[in-house]
Amino acid sequence: MDDFELRLLTKEEVYIDxxxxxxxxxxxxxxxxxLDTVKTDLVSLTGYLCENGTFYSIQPDFENxxxxxxxxxxxxxxESYNVHFPLRLVLKFSNSIVDKGKLEYxxxxxxxxFLFGEYPQYVLNEDNVKEKNIMDALTQKLCAQDLKKxxxxxxxxxxxxxxxxxLKYEVEEYTYGEEKYVPFILRGQMPFxxxxxxxxxVASYLYWLKVEPITWLYDEDTDLFVAEKAFIPGxxxxxxxxxxxxxxxxxxxxxxxxxxQDIIPSRIMNSDKSSVLDSSESLKKYVYKQYRxxx
Amino acid sequence: MDDFELRFLTKEEIYVNQYDEDETTALDVLQKYCTGVAARNxxxxxxxxxxxxxxxxxxxxxxxxxxxxxxxxxxxxxxNSCDQYQLIESYKGxxxxxxxxxxxxxxxxxxxxxxxxxxxxxxWEYGEYPQFVLDENNQLERNIIEVLNQKLCMQSLDKxxxxxxxxxxxxxxPCSINYVSEYVYEGKKYIPxxxxxxxxxxxxxxxxxxVDFKLYWLKVEPIVWLYDExxxxxxxxxxLVSGxxxxxxxxxxxxxxxxxxxxxxxxxxxxxxxSQIIEKDKSSVLDSSEPLKKYVYKNYGxxx
Numbered sequence: 001m002d003d004f005e006l007r008l009l010t011k012e013e014v015y016i017d018x019x020x021x022x023x024x025x026x027x028x029x030x031x032x033x034x035l036d037t038v039k040t041d042l043v044s045l046t047g048y049l050c051e052n053g054t055f056y057s058i059q060p061d062f063e064n065x066x067x068x069x070x071x072x073x074x075x076x077x078x079e080s081y082n083v084h085f086p087l088r089l090v091l092k093f094s095n096s097i098v099d100k101g102k103l104e105y106x107x108x109x110x111x112x113x114f115l116f117g118e119y120p121q122y123v124l125n126e127d128n129v130k131e132k133n134i135m136d137a138l139t140q141k142l143c144a145q146d147l148k149k150x151x152x153x154x155x156x157x158x159x160x161x162x163x164x165x166x167l168k169y170e171v172e173e174y175t176y177g178e179e180k181y182v183p184f185i186l187r188g189q190m191p192f193x194x195x196x197x198x199x200x201x202v203a204s205y206l207y208w209l210k211v212e213p214i215t216w217l218y219d220e221d222t223d224l225f226v227a228e229k230a231f232i233p234g235x236x237x238x239x240x241x242x243x244x245x246x247x248x249x250x251x252x253x254x255x256x257x258x259x260x261q262d263i264i265p266s267r268i269m270n271s272d273k274s275s276v277l278d279s280s281e282s283l284k285k286y287v288y289k290q291y292r293x294x295x
Numbered sequence: 296m297d298d299f300e301l302r303f304l305t306k307e308e309i310y311v312n313q314y315d316e317d318e319t320t321a322l323d324v325l326q327k328y329c330t331g332v333a334a335r336n337x338x339x340x341x342x343x344x345x346x347x348x349x350x351x352x353x354x355x356x357x358x359x360x361x362x363x364x365x366x367x368x369x370x371x372x373x374x375n376s377c378d379q380y381q382l383i384e385s386y387k388g389x390x391x392x393x394x395x396x397x398x399x400x401x402x403x404x405x406x407x408x409x410x411x412x413x414x415x416x417x418x419w420e421y422g423e424y425p426q427f428v429l430d431e432n433n434q435l436e437r438n439i440i441e442v443l444n445q446k447l448c449m450q451s452l453d454k455x456x457x458x459x460x461x462x463x464x465x466x467x468x469p470c471s472i473n474y475v476s477e478y479v480y481e482g483k484k485y486i487p488x489x490x491x492x493x494x495x496x497x498x499x500x501x502x503x504x505x506v507d508f509k510l511y512w513l514k515v516e517p518i519v520w521l522y523d524e525x526x527x528x529x530x531x532x533x534x535l536v537s538g539x540x541x542x543x544x545x546x547x548x549x550x551x552x553x554x555x556x557x558x559x560x561x562x563x564x565x566x567x568x569x570s571q572i573i574e575k576d577k578s579s580v581l582d583s584s585e586p587l588k589k590y591v592y593k594n595y596g597x598x599x
Contacts, residue, residue: 145450185444
């Protein structure tokens, strides 16, 4: 699966000049969709504090030590210090394999959307009877260590309130009833911020995150796909190897060492094979299949 | 460890008349013990539905099943009774079990027991059971919780091979039978338990209210029994577990036909027998040289 790359948006790709439209350089798709977005429950659970909407990091200017981000109003901002905001990824295929026929057109916004890959996103809601039953079954099986693993693990870096550092958190993906889930238990005392179920986050509560397809917004001019949501917890831009550019940062390493693999769907044996990316099949074939399935 | 029996205390064994000592029939050991006939719930008992009011637990006493009355110890160590309807309405249908242990075919040698010089009673550690939760406000225990959580999420904890059986009510559904695996980490045993619909208002030993869907880790600890010399009986220091009902599950109308009897004889009796682990770390266990009173006070102080 080396035929795509993941990166962050650049300053130019998000720059909108409200007074002079001709100076606006933002991607067309973002001009139509707006720059502000939402975070997923995973991002809330891993320690991101913002109550409404989300901030998200874009590519910093390391030469001038400027760390850019978009705030929850969709405005471009910057800081002179390292920020740990969530990540909104950009996806680019090495070959232009996607034609508009495979994209879903959102007529309200006038943009194309695309489903590619999957990631743990929203928690199961105990107030929904069906989801509560799934939670009960998952919990019971987990406590007996009897859940079926898909063989895939996800890697996050949740923030910890009592330390400034982020610790690596690896979690197994499990399959139950042809869906995929990951358990998440908050470490120690955490900030209290709302998740999609309108509940406050509780330490030691056993959350179940559903692994769901990632929605990307397609920019026709540049053939780029921008994640609809900020679905990746931020890891900051500390330098982890020699160099002074983005390639030397923890975020770059995280994207390329973990995220590129983590968004590729796991294979579920003897169950829903249609959602599975077979390593022998081409990306193009997979993209078609994913799109057809979700329609 | 299969030659013992478990039962409830009887009304006579806990009866204390504050005004007339001659009428008091309570077991001698309970008269001497620092909390008297009162006991407290373990956290496992609370998490399986046990009521706690004030500092002492409600717990079942031997009942007269033919007239449908259920006898129990209420809060403030008051003797009480109720019918099936009240039991379900007021007490969610399940109160804690404070077992009495005895050996029908042999006399226990006091040489094997510990003596508390202050209270002048014998006590004993026999068997083990999940009792109190790891406290996330204690740094050391919080670190263990984090490791256990992480390992459980990866399903990479070591099992001892033992499971505990308990009844737990779920929101808007009757009590159902559950099994939980016992795990070992650094020589100590734990069980994970997720609170699920416990609406008794009971506080845990950490002082916290029970939070639905919170994952608790309970330490498997030796059971402390208070020895009554006269009757040759052991009374559990704590109310250990809640949940089973007195519903009839087989033919008959006596205790032997109830879910409670089946639970005590088919599950609890087996569950208190320790699993084998290699290189067991005994440092967490009550030091047998330590006086019981000190141990009890220490525990009460710690547990509030």
